[in-house]
Amino acid sequence: MSGAATHVRGKKTLARAILGFVDKGVVNAVLVIVAIFWLVPTLGLFLSSLRTVGDSASSGWWTIFTTPAQLTIENYANLLANPTITGSFWNTILIAVPTTVFVVIFGALAGYAFAWLKFPGRDWLLIVVIVLLAVPLQVALIPLARMFGTLGIFGSIFGVILFHVAFGLPFAIFLLRNFFTQIPAELLEAARIDGASDWRIFVQVILPLGGPAIASLAIFQFLWTWNDMLVALIFTNSGSQPLTVAIQSQLRQFGSNIDVLSAGAFLSMIVPLIVFFAFQRFFVQALLAGSQK
Amino acid sequence: MRSITHHRLFTPLAGAGILALTLAGCSQGTTDAAGSGEFAGDTLEVSAAWSGAEQANFEAVLAAFEEQSGATVNYTSFGDNAATTLGTQIEGGSPPNVAMLAQPALMNQLASDGNLQPLSDAASAAVAENYSQSWVDLGSSDGTQYGVWFKASNKSTMWYNVDLYDAAGAVAPADWDDFLVQLQLVADSGYAGISIGADVGWPLTDWFENVYLQTAGGEMYDQLTNHEIPWTDPSVTVALDALATLWGNDALVQSGAAQRTFPESVTEVFGADPQAATIYEGDFVAGNITDDGNSVVGENALFFDFPSVNGSAPAVVGGGDVAVSFTDDAATDALMQFLASPEAAEVWVPKGGLTSPNNNVDTALYPDETSRQIAEALTGAETFRFDMSDLTPSAFGGTPGQGFWQIMIQFLQDPSDVAGTQQALEDAAAAAYVD
């Protein structure tokens, strides 16, 4: 084989090799169509949220392209003047932020122990964590509703946080342990020789080096909690309900609702979308590391 | 065979006493500065679900009481959480003096738990003077009177698009059969007679309740509500057969009902491009019409009473808010008496948003013709019953996707299967009424 031929072939990417017979233009066209298909749902919701109730009830959002005069921010103005929605928006923050913080802290502590400390039964305990990764949260709904009722925290924001933290921990521990084991042992050894305690190693070596991993976890957990509906549906009341529950109750309510629904749904998406676009690298990393290692 | 006149006959004496009392109170309130009435220095706590405009209007009612009694009244809203909020407060030993409850079941439960104070003789007399027997019964639990119904809603209103009715030459019908004739006139003119939004089943249960109350009467209605007669009873067959004459007629009912939400069905009738001419639901439809913004209630959006079926007397299905008291003191009693008087309701009525079940409220005070008509239908009904699905166990009457709601959706889709529907309802009820 001539060196030149090998060189040329080596530059071919795998995909090109697999689908070498497919024309590049065709691929571009297909993917453009796919991308449009994927964008239309979100775009439709966004445009719906900018139309009045009457318009939404009598014609589709696409008519906005022919009659742009329909555009109005009325729905958002109404939404922000609606105490139920604004209250639930705050509730969502009050639930999602502490949950994320606690999951990260507890997960990092345990992740460090699993990665670098030796103690009897470590592997078995880790297997338990891996098993818990897949446990459907449905198995805890009935007993925890009961337990929280007895403790007097049923319907409170604290109860929802507790639930999310507990069910976020297996993934957090697993993810962070995997990241932490990749930190070079020499760094920890050096710190230990300097007489640093495990706590100091954790704070001064592990946490700074594990920063990207922790960011990944935090983003993942934040979105997960922000978007939750099932847990909140059961464990909150009208005073502590987050946006998802407030919006879904509009689906079932008696009054006019398409205005609240579309604008509300879009409002609930704004924060996740900002987080996603700002930190998508970390988000992808969390997925990759969490499940692939 | 409930008689309103019967009560009017034997209560004038007590009524006169109350009238004198309230008049005296009024004169006191107006002459003396606030805070120096009979109950000056007393502070009462009142809670209800109302917020926003309703809260402001109710606070005006309370202010009138403050003025005449000298007591100070604080209002708190518990939103949708009457049961949990009151439960917590009772447990903590600090219930409000008076609360407004939207569910008779909650009143009954609080009464049987011994948390409520029975009405004083004077308050009972005021209720007897001002309310028809249906409301007296609804405010009682196990033979003792606890509640004063302050606000009511009328769920026996059939809303129609006046322009479409006029164009078709249709008019408000005399009874159910005429109703079908009028809807046919509308259908001939190219529009669907009626739009139904059956995405979730509750509007359909309201349909059934109205027809059943008309055909079977109040006594049977109560028995069915309490599941003392089975859903396989012949009286249910009669009601479902009547519904089937309409629901089974594709020419009259707009297609696609099963996937239409209730607000959408209002838009189908009163929106910019109406496709149907009639929509059935409670008085709150007026709010949906106003939200939609294409029709004007009282001008081209009017209603007629739910048509009489098989020659029945006027009957209204509805709901309301009942005032109950938790404390045994003179100031609380005075407030309860005040709430039972027409004067209390007359503070709110002109501001809009209140339909009073009080017979002696001056209907001229209602802010528009439509709200007056709603109120007159309510107080003029020979029979008034609470929405049945609010009185049954929630597994049966209050849950999307199952029980009463879901079975009525299936019946709408296949109105020919009356027997099967009855059996399904009976099975669901049998399971739900176990506890």
Add this chain to the structure above:
Amino acid sequence: MFLIALGFLAPALVLLAGLVLYPILYTVVRSFFSADGGAFVGWDNYVTMFTNDSTFTAIRNNVIWVLVAPVACTVLGLLFAVLLEKIKWSTAFKLIIFMPMAISMLAAGVIFRGMFQESPNLGVVNAAVVAVNGAFGGGDAAYPGANPRTDVGLINDNGVIASEAAAAAGTEVNFPLVGVRADAVPASAAQAEIAGTASAGQITGTVWLDVVTGGGGTNGQIDDGKTGLPGIQVDAVEASGTIAATTETDAAGRYVLDGLGTESYRIALPASNFDEGYQGVSWLSSGLITAVIILSYIWIWAGFAMVMIASGLSAIDRSLQEAARMDGANEWKVFSRITAPLLSPVLIVVFVTLIINVLKIFDLVYVIPPGASKPAANVIAVEMWTVSFGGGSNQGLGSALAILLLILVLPSMIINVRKFRQERQS
């Protein structure tokens, strides 16, 4: 050392033991008790689960979900990941496909419910379907939805409005129609007129809108204020089904069919006059609802599969494929013998993650279906919520359903644990 480890582990272990492990045990025990928890009922709840219609539908639907959704997401993800490498804007494409992962299933549900609405005026999918259909010659009738007046000897036979009795030449056949909106009648239409007497070989008549705006008039008679319906095609049909003559109505609704023989004809207004046109597909009906919800799921999760597989692809050592090609293997062989096996660990991870996720699907099924198709769309997690919290108040059955979910994820758990142990050994 042990104590230090315990110190680090304590918060997590306490929470996991108290809020995850203990509840599992509780739910297992609870599933053998009655609705209110008062009586031990043995396996009753599990029997109910498979015999009760609504729970059985839920279980059956979950099986459909597990069979369809993970495969569809993985295949799409693989396809996207492979094609991605051919385009310059791959980052943007990844972002677009992956973005739905960030939003809540509730919002996704609201979106898809709106998109698949039945009315082509409101739902974008049916709007597109109807538009495409229209482009291929869908109906554009003048008087959609018209019906004959009843009891005047006319029938509506699948859209064809015809006289019940056959008519001979020289007679008059009239068509009073209803169900046409006044504003749908063309401006050229005039007051309906009685057609002149038919000559030999002719059949005449009038087609009119038998409604007076504002009411009045006698049904079936041409009164003042009733307009003729112009432009309606009228056929004279022989007993054999052959059309003997055809014509159109004039501004006053009159028609004259000429050149007829001595036999009797059925006079018919063909369906093309009244065709309401294609109204799209009833996506949210019981039959299609699960397909629509699965579609929304794919919209969300295909991006996950794509990102995972793309990163797997980029990690593969390309020299093996090159070597195979040198040996003369074709592209399909290279893919199936070399690429796919190398990629299989990633594919398994994606697949297992999706199965775990699909089994407990809740939000989408809770939000998307309208009431009438809710029972048809039911899945275990929704049924579990309904029976234990949504008004069913049967926490015994609810617990049994939760345990069923747990049992269904067991294989995935075992795969996860095995994989972990293999990695430890290597």
